[in-house]
Amino acid sequence: MREPTHKSGQAGEDQRFMHAALREAGRGALEMEVPVGAVVVKEGRILARAHNRPISTRDPIAHAEILALRRAARKLGNYRLNECSLYVTIEPCAMCAGAIVHARLKQVVFGARDPKAGASGSAQKADCVEVCRTCSKISSTVESSSRAGATSAATGAV
């Protein structure tokens, strides 16, 4: 899990996809939801997009990240999203961080830290989140690190 990079090349991609996530967040705001948006990207194309919907769906787990991951998995016909990146407007919570690990995403880019619920070190620390923090520095190790996180979660270490 990392914040948007400012390196040339990757920065343009990060900005483009973060803008798409922000547009989703705006849709959430119009629906009186907490304005969080997310997009799942594969090979430079947006595969799925979603915004927070817990209020309208009366579903406590209808966070933008969860909905976007579900849509992407449905499109690919596989819950493993190893070739995909998730762009989300705010640091994922612990629930979404767990889903991110299980989806085996290549990388996660978030727009702003969340001191209230951010699970990438801002508010909470779980084993899987420690893994994500490592990923924020070296995104190419995300896949192997995610497997390690999934293993520690399975053994009850989280």
Ligand SMILES: [Zn+2]
């Ligand atoms: Zn969440």
